Amino acid sequence: MSLEQAAHQSPFFAKLDTPLRVQFHSGEVNANATGSLPPPLPDHAVRPARPTWFRRHHRLTALVLAFLVLKALLAGLYLRQARDEPPPDLSDLDIPRPPEIPDDQNAYVLLARAAAAAQTPFLQTRKNDIHALATGTLRDDALHAELLAHAEACNLWPQVAAALAAPLAQAPWRVSLDSPIPEIGQVRFLAQYMIIRAIGEARRADTRQAVQTLRDVFAVGTIIENSSTSLIHYLTGLAIKTVALDATRHIAVTQPLSGEDLRFAIGAVRESRINPENTRRVFRLELNFFRLCLDEVVRHPEGLYTLSPETDNTRGVHRCLAALQKLRLTFKPNKTTRLYAENLREVIRLIGKDGTAVASSVIADSLEYPPFTNPDNFFGIVFLRIVTPTWSKILQNDVRHGSAFSATEAFLALRLYALEHDNTLPATLDALVPDYLPAVPRDHADGKPIRYSREFHALWSVGENNLDVTRAGQKPEKRDLILDLAFADPAAPADQEPAPLHL
Structure with missing residues (x-):
């Protein structure tokens, strides 16, 4: 029996109302119907296919699982990268809070009170004139007298003396960013007040008292510097010492100071230099401010x-x-x-x-x-x-400050040498050792001796610009330090006596 006959004799095909011709060609089955379409197959005869939504559900589940795995990996990576370090060891930088000092024994507090008492309406109306008086670029006898009268009226000088005699000095310790700090800027005006007083004393021929007053100005700067609990105090102390250096040099060449006065001034300058140990302490105290911030x-x-x-x-x-x-x-x-x-x-x-x-x-x-x-x-x-x-600028400021002290010390020694040698200058700074200086002062810019030229009547620091003085009367540029030795007579001609440059 052929396959076609068997198909027609099948009970299943017997139920069909129309004949069915099945042909096989090369393994393919073609069915042609001459009548209407056959009825659908019964449910039990066809294997049901999985619905499309079920397949989509599986794909969505796979995507969600992949996303969750990726999220977990990224979260783990983030947590690893976001993990902070253990707290660092700061034992070498920490400075414990110092004990409280009674106000009547605290030089810082007493100076702040004296500075507040020294405030005058002239600071609002003639501030520039007061600064010019202190630097010696202005002479105004009326203003000078009014300022000194105000100082006497407010009992200023006994207050300053009490502050200088106090055994201890401690600036306020900051416990928060809102901690009040006395107006330290007023102490700078107090220093100017004291310099104006010293200028007046020198003009009255009381030169010893004048240099003692200048020594007290240095002492005020040292108190503020050594009592520092922040850089504000420290830099204020350096600023006070800077104006004291300028005033000392000015009085040394404009007033008839004796040899003893000059030696006293040289000693005061040498003793007022920056103390590196105190500078380290002040810088370490900045850690306290950092923590507050x-x-x-x-x-x-x-x-x-x-x-x-x-x-x-x-x-x-x-x-x-x-x-x-x-x-x-x-x-x-x-x-x-x-x-x-x-x-x-x-x-x-x-x-x-x-x-x-x-x-x-x-x-x-x-x-x-x-x-x-x-x-x-x-x-x-x-x-x-x-x-x-800005630590680099602060350190460079300390370098300039140290060079200014060296130059001023050498300047005063040269002034004393000229006073004792018919107003002439030595060939080199080495001639000042040991009678006038224990050693040639160092230029803090490069560690070499401070520069000096008898030919050009100049003392200078090489500074940050590698300065070199090549002519008499050369003017300093910004941040340069050149001291003119105009108080001495001109040097001998170069062909008679060479004037080597001290390097």
Whole structure:
């Protein structure tokens, strides 16, 4: 029986109303119907196919599972990258809070009170004239007399004497960013007041009292410097000493000081130099200020906005930044503290070094902003850039200050030498040792002796610009230090007596 006959005899096909022709050609089956379509097959005869929604459900489940796995991996990676460091060891930088000092024994408090009492309406109307009086560029006898009369009326000088005699000195310790600090800027005016008094004493031929008053001005600067609990106090003390140096040189050449007066002044200058150990202490105290700022940023909802507020129209931007700052990856307090401490240790290492060492250091570049594409502790670096002092400039200021002391000490010694040698100058500074100086003062810019030229009547520091004096009367540029020795007679011609440059 053929396959076609068997198909027609099948009970299943027998139920069909129309004939069916099945042909096989090369393994293919073709069916042609001459009548209407056959009825559908019964349910039990056809294997049901899986619905399309079920297949889509499986694909969606796979995608969700893949997303969850990827999310877990990214979360783990983020948590690993966002993990902060352990707290750094700061035992070498920490300074405990000093005990309280009674006000009547605290030279800082007594000086602040004296400075407040010295305030005068002239500071509002004739501030520039008062400064000119103190620098010796203006002579106004009427203003001079009124200022001294005001000092007598407010009992100023006994208050200053009590402050200088106090056994201890301690500036206020800051416990928060809102801690009140006395107006330290008033002490700078007090120093000018004392210099004006010294100028008046010298004009009355009381030169010994004048140089003693100048010594007291140095002492005021030293008290503020040594009692410092912040850089504000420290820099104020240096500023007071700077004006005292200028006043000492001015009085030495404009007033008839004796040899004893000049020796007294030389000793006062030498004793008033910066104390490197105290500078290290003051710089270490900046860690306290850093911690106060860090605590303020961490606990305050607006974050860095509290340290660098802008105008109101940018407040929304700062709030957005504050929200980003709260991410653990972008702000790591412990890592930020470690970076600050490492930078501070390098700064402390440079204290007392020459200007060349400061200039070649990397402290100015150690806190550069990271690339914006690198979010790791990004806001920690921004925070450091806000609260970290410009250490390189402060250290260079100390270098210039040390060179100014060296130049002034040599200047006064040359003034004394000229007084005792018919108003002539020595060939080199070595001639001043040991009768006038224990050693040739050092130029802190490069560690070599301070520069001197008898031919050009000049003392100078090479400074940051590698200065060299090549003619008499050469004027200093910004941050240059050149002292004109015009008080002495011109040097002998070069063909009679050479005037070598002391290097």
